[in-house]
Structure formats: C-alpha cells, structure tokens
Amino acid sequence: MVHKHIRYYLSHLRNDIPAGIVVFLVALPLCLGIALASGAPLFAGIITGIVGGVVVAWASGSQLSVSGPAAGLTVIVLNAIDKLGSFQSFLLSVVIAGGLQLVLGFLQAGVIGAYFPSAVIKGMLAAIGLILILKQIPHAVGYDADFEGNEAYSQPDGHTTFSELAYSLEAISPGAVIVSVVAIGIMLLWETSLFKRNAVLGLIPGPLVAVLWGVAYNLLTMKFAPAYAIAQEHLVKLPEIQGVQGFFQQFTFPDFTQWANPEVYTVAVTIAIIASLETLLSLEAADKIDPLKRVAPTNRELKAQGLGNLISGAIGGLPMTAVIVRSSANVNAGGRTKVACFTHGVLLLLSVMFITEYLNLIPLACLAAILLLTGYKLAKPKLFKEMYAKGASQIVPFVVTIVAILATDLLKGIAVGMVVGLYYVIRTNFHAAITLTRHGNNYLLRLHKDVSFLNKALLRRYLDSVEENGYVIIDASRAQFIDQDILETIYDFVAAASDDNITVELKNLDGKPKKTKKPASAKKQLTLDGEHYETTRKAAA
Template sequence: MNYYLSHLKHDIPASIVVFLVALPLCLGIALASGAPLFSGLIAGFVGGIFISWASGSQLSVSGPAAGLTVIVLNAIEQLGSFSGFLTSLVLAGILQFALGYFKAGIIGAFFPASVIRGMLAAIGLILIIKQFPHAVGYEISFEGDESYMQETATSSFQELISSFGSVSPGATVVTGVAILILILWETSLFKRFSLLRLIPGPLIVVSWGILYNAVAQKFAPAWAITGKHLVSLPVPENTHEFFNNFSFPDFSFLNNPQVYIAAVTIAIIASLETLLSLEAVDKLDPLKRIAPTNRELKAQGVGNLISGLIGGLPITAVIVRSSANINAGGQTKVSSFLHGILLLLSVMFFAQFLNKIPLACLAAILLQTGYKLAKPKLFMEFYRKGWNQFIPFAATIIAILISDLLQGILIGIGVGLYFVIRANYHAAITMTRKKNHYLLSLNKDVSFLNKALLRKFLSQINANSTVLIDTSNTQFIDHDILETIEDFLQGAHEDNITVEIRGDLHGKQEIQSQAA
C-alpha cells in the first residue's frame, strides 16, 4: 500500500489525462459499434475500476477498443438484439479467463520488437490523421480514432484532406494554444516550479478550451465552437434514470449458435489486441517492468464478464490510453483505477459540465501523444539498425495504415519471420577455405531449410582437397542434411577429397528422434 501511496503525486494527474482521453473515445466507439452510448462508458469504468487491480501491469489501461467495433456491429445485427450480444460477451469473458488459466498468454513473447515498435508508430500516425479534423473543427468521425478498420481507412485520409478546406477558426485557435501549452508544460523552464509540476498540462488545456468558448459565445459567436464539436454525454436527471442506462444479457439466446461464434471471435481478437498492447506498454515503461501475460488474460476475462453482465462493450488493453498514461507520468495501476472512478463519477454527477469541453482540446492531447509514438527519431533509429529490422518495422506501419491493426500486425510478423528464417538460413552452416583445406561448420540446429545452402557449399569444394566437417556445436541435424552429407562422402573419393568428421554426426539426429 505504501508503494502506491508514494506515487499518488504522479498517478492522480495521469489519471485525469487518461480520463480526458478515454471519455470521448468510449462514446465514439459505442456509436461506431451500433450500441447504446452508455455501453461505452460502462466498458470504460469497468476497465479502470476492476481490470486495473486484477491485472499484473502497472501502466496498462483497459477499455472499449475501436478494433472490435466491426465485430460488435455485426454480432448485434446477426443476433438482432443488444441483450443477445451481451450474452456472447459474457461467454467471451469466460473463454478469455480459460485462455489465461491454460497459459495461452505465452504467445505474447513471440512478437518481434520491430513489429511492436511499428505498431506503436502506426497508432501514433493514426492518431495524428484522425485527430487533425477534430483539431480544426471538421466533421466528427469516431470510427477510426484509435485504430483503422478496413471500411474507414480510405475515408480517414479523405477526411484529413477535406479538413484543410473546412477549417473552423474557433477550434483551430483552441488547438493551437492547447498544443503550445502542452509543449511549454514539458520545458525545463516550467518544470522549475514545483506548483506547476503538480498540475497536469492537459487539465490546463481543458480549462483553456472551456474558458475560450464561454468568452467566444458571449463576445464573438462566429468564433465559438458549436455543439457537435463538444463532448456529448447523456445527462441523467436522477438516480433512477442513471440506473436505467444499464442493460442485461438475455440468456435465452444461448440456444442461438451465432452467440457462440461471436463469443469465440471476441475472445480471440480481444486477447490478441490485449497481448499486443501489453507488449507495447512493457517497452514504453520507463522502469521496464514485465507484466504477466496469463494473469492479464484472466483479468480481461473477468472484465468482459462484468461488462457483459451490466450492459457494456468488449474490453481490451488499449495502447492509446496506456501511452497517454505513461506520457502523463503514471507510475502505478492507481492511475488506471482513478480514471475509471472519474468516468463513473462524470456520468453520475458532472455530465452537464463535461459537455462544455471542446473536442479540439482532447484532439491536442492526442496529437501530442501521436507525435511521441511516431517521432522521426524512431524511424532513423530503425533505419540505422539495418534492413532486417527496418523492413518489418516499416511493413507493419504501412499494413496497419492500409488495412487494420490485426491484419497489419500479422503482415509485420510474416515479414519479420522471413528475415528470421533468412538469418538462420545463413548462420546454420558456414564454410571457410585456406588453399585446398576446407572447414564446413554446422552450427546449432540444421534443418531441411539449409539443404540448398549445404549443397551450394559442397559443390564449391575442389578436387584433391581436404575437408573437415565440424558438428561439435550442433544440437540437431535433420535427416535431409545427413543424407546430403552421406551422398557427398560416397562420391568424395572419386575427386580425391579427404573428409574428416568432428563430432557425432548421426548421434545428433538420433537424439532428436528419441526426444520427439
């Protein structure tokens, strides 16, 4: 407990930032999913209040994710009922918990670093592309605010281009000053003052936006920000009306096979997105803490079970909110928990006040987050690492931008896997020559993939030579490799080639066979 209390001065400001980022996204994702707006808020505060403590991650923030909107929309349409969809979400939560219990979280360790960094950079670019229209007061589009869906990727670029011709002066002024505030707030000049360090920059940004709009509405209506570019929360008139916003699953849909299809789909996609986000958060964590993946799957399962039981959307660990948490100085899971409390309190008591916040303020916060995720410095860093790192990194970014998050990740992993195989292909067998003496080294595991390379090396050995085949460092030799070497040995005497073998050539294959 003392550990969490000692970091409150960092976690409280960070929780306010995450709350301000999460609030419009919860509403927007619900709208894009064809679900009640309140369901997005339910998922938001369930992710903060419950998953934060069940999770083993100190910095990850969970909530509704844009990557699941198409799945949710299709499931509601196929079942013909939101309450029927909630039944599938409850089952998905149980399935996710089972995946964690059976230690399926191990697959998170197999995502290449170049792909994870590419995913982060792509999300940063997506934030910039999607938030710029909000920043200049262009028509709102919620669908792709955190990640692309194939249906909205093209429209996102079109919307970005169109926004240049439809600039709202009021929103542009708010955004410009907001970005300036955020930049100045991180300078050493402002950090000298202990009082300013306690106040989060985004809170000043929001206060600036509300004050500006109040003044503009009174003295310069043409420069005021209109209602559709302000936060829009449902305002309950009383406690009874607040609780009426909750809905419950209809378990009679258990007889419908579509419920199980939707449940499996949600569980798999939500688990993959969570593991990807968790891996990314671990890389962004300044303290380099490693979150337990199996515990995270169990936590997400519990969260989705609760969300489904009270009328919420599917929940995943979300990299946008998590990175905003880290950038705002969050240190422990208290920041995620408090953001959930703030979401709950906001819809209960402060909806009418929050509806005064211009979306341009929130866009400025996300633009800064996007820039930090996709700094030009990051691209140069991977370029200097070489093509085997840069190409998977760039391929992941491009694939996500033209398709969606999961497809882009799979493409990036495929490209990364090619370079891994290519590197192992060349490293498994090496050959050196000194006059008419050859050293053919088989290193570690040599599989059938190296058969062509071995044949190439053997064909380069001249007649009247001496060859040493060294297998002392090899753990396993594939049968195809053994057969190729044996064929070479049988024909070596015809070219007066003397062959010496160091190590147990056949024993490597036998040991592997026994182990299998």
C-alpha cells in the same frame, strides 16, 4: 507484503493522479465514439471504460495498461448485434467471451505474446501514432466526420483517411484551430524543465490545463465573440444521467433465453480470440514504452480481461481489450502504477453520475490536441532513424507493419508485419546455422546450434563449392540438433568425395571425430574461423 505494495502505490501518487485525469479526458470521448460506431447505446461505452479502470486495473499484472472499448472491435460488434437481432443477445456473447478468455488464461495461452518480434511491436506503436495524428487533425480544426477513436483507413462512405484530411482542411473552424494550437503550446510549455521544477505547476498535468483553456475560451467567445466560438457539435456529448439512481437505471442485462442459439457462441469465440490478440499486442507495446521497463504477465492479463468482459457484458457494456492509445496517453502523462488507470475509471464513474453538464462544455479540439501530442511521441523521427541504423532485418518489418496497419487495420497489419518479421528470422537462422570458411584448398564447414532441413539447400551449395583435391573438415561440435536430412546430405557427400580426390574429416557429427581416409603427405597447419586444426592433405595426382 501488503504494506509494501501500499507504500509503493502511495509513493507514485504524485504522478498517477494527474496521469489518471489525463487518461480520463482522453478515454471519455473514445468510449462514446466507439459505442456510437458499434451501433450500441452510448452508455455501453462508458460502462466498459469504468469496468476497465475500476476492476481490470487491479486484476491485471500490468502497471500501465489501460483497458476499455476497442476501435478494432467496432465492425465485429456492429455485425454481431445485427446478426443476433438484439443488443441483449449480444451481451450474452460478451459474457461467454469473458469466460473463454479466463479459460485461455488458465491454459497459459498468454505465451503467444512473447512471439511478437520487437520490430513489429515498434511498427505497431509508430502506426498508432501516425493514425492518431492523421485522425485527430480533422477534430483539431473542427471537422468531425469520423467518430473519436476511429482507426480505420477506409471509411464506409468510400472516403479514406487522407481524403477526410483534405476535406477537413477546406472546412476549418477558426475557434477549433485557436483552441487546439494554444492547447498544444500549453502542453509543450508544461514539459519544459522550468515548469517541471516548479513546486506548484509540476503537480498540475499540462493536458488538464489545456482542457481548462478550451472550456474557458469557448465560454468567453460564446458571450463576447460568437463568430469565433466552437459549435455545439464539436463539443463532448455525454448522455444526461441524474445521480446514482439514474446511473443504475442505464444498465442493460443479457438475454439468457438465447443460450441455445449457436450464433451466440460463434460471436463469443470471435470476440474472445480477437480481443485476446489485441490485448496481448497492446500489452507488449505498453511494456516497450514503460520508462521503468517492467514486463507484465500475459496469462494474468488474459484472466483480467476475461473477468472484465464477464462483468461488462453482464451490466450492458461492450467487449474490452487493453488499448494502446489510452496506455500511451497514460505513460506520456507520467503514470507509473495501476493507480492511474484506476483513477481514470473512478473519474468516468463520477463524471457520468454528477458532472455531465460540465463535461459537455469541453471542445473536442482540446482532446484532439492531447492525442496529437501522444501520436507524435509514438512516431518520433528519432525512432525511424534508430530502426534504420539497425539494418534491414529491423527497418523492413517495422515499415511494412506501419504501412499495412495504415492501409488495413491493426490485426491485419500486425499479421503482415509478422510474416515479414518471420522471413528475416528464418533468413538469419538459415545463414547462421552453417558457415563455410576457405583457405586455399582447405575448407572448414561448421554446423551451429540447430540445423534443420531448411538448411539443406545451403549445405548442398557449400559442399558443391569444394573443389577437387580439397581437404574438408565438417565440424559439428557446436550443433545441438542436426536434422536427419542434413546428416544424409553429409554422408552422401562423404561417400562421393573420393571421386574428386576430396578428403573429409568429420568432427563430433556422431559424438566422436572420424576421418574418411588416411592422408599421405606432410602435415600443414590450417587456421580457420579462429581455431587451429592439424590437417593433412594428399598431393594432387
């Protein structure tokens, strides 16, 4: 069995190693940006990314999901550090949150992930794609007001995503525009069949070539055309660390003396719940875009995230989740197994130990170009057309989820989308549970599968539509469950039917056919809903 798994991973190395490099390039500035926005040391974001790649990748059951610091937790982390008084006290909360996630995994809480409607998950993916496009355009033109990885519509300074976009177009850096436009062109060219079929070029990921282009451009322009060079503030900013010893010196440990502080546990529970929800959402979304259509075990994912947060908190990292932006970049770069995620973690580790000075030459415009293309693939116009073609029950929750996420944040937007999706589920079941077919003065009222008290109003409306001298068959042969309220409504109708000279025939309502009164006139065949019933109708008085 072990050899089989090894062969499986080795067979996909050609795809996974290049994909891991791309995910590393995307994750690096995101880890730093989220740490900066969280009010934590920059190195904390890197630690989280390393643990997510090196540890969680193998503990998880997902082949494509990538874990790391999440933008959705920045406000919680910022407020928690302020409330607890120190980063070390906050780390204790992260460790406890990891333990709680492990418990949730063993309690099979991952089943919650199965209850997210497909339209809502696709809406979340499209919203993330649009956010990437809107948020990365400023970075692509050289206006870096927001931190990398910021997904919020409203900003602390009172600006919004669209106002930031407007400002960025007034502060364009020619060098950044040239780098990002050419980088996008390179990646599009690399996706053509001509390049994919080439034995050498097919092994090199397009995004890596785009990054090398950006570094080369900036080095050349700084020397020969300074007016077109990219300013220092628009390059990657990694903290300088000297070797392995310098790496370990960056670790920060939890303050275990705070174990009796109730605020520590309040923060831990908050992180555990929100991180678990974001993880389950991202996992569902990653399964949707998996070209091999694999389904990851949700309970195992909660355990993996719990282990990751235990380790991350213990050595000075931020809380982590499965992150859809990095997972999407992984899929779009051609990743096929968890080796890609592991590769990105190893590269993060090696980069901060040995090559920070070279990574700090990378323009943010290159990385913005990678994310712009990822965003477009998540929110393709084709997806909107497909959802529209499926009808209101799919397009409405899809669009509402997108708008709600863009206007608020990921979790609030998903909650709004879930409410709308639930409405359509109830509405569909509501109408599908009871059907009424009429032919002349003959009626077939059929109960399907589960008929609950929610269907009582619809049942009454159907029964009220039966005219005098009618003949009604109430067929429950397809029903698996009938609520007591429904039965009472039917029996009340049967009791009052003789007042309007209505004949009622009950089929399988209590397990056996029954008629309320003997018909007295000639038999007439009634064909309703594809089945034949021999019925008899009393002549009108």
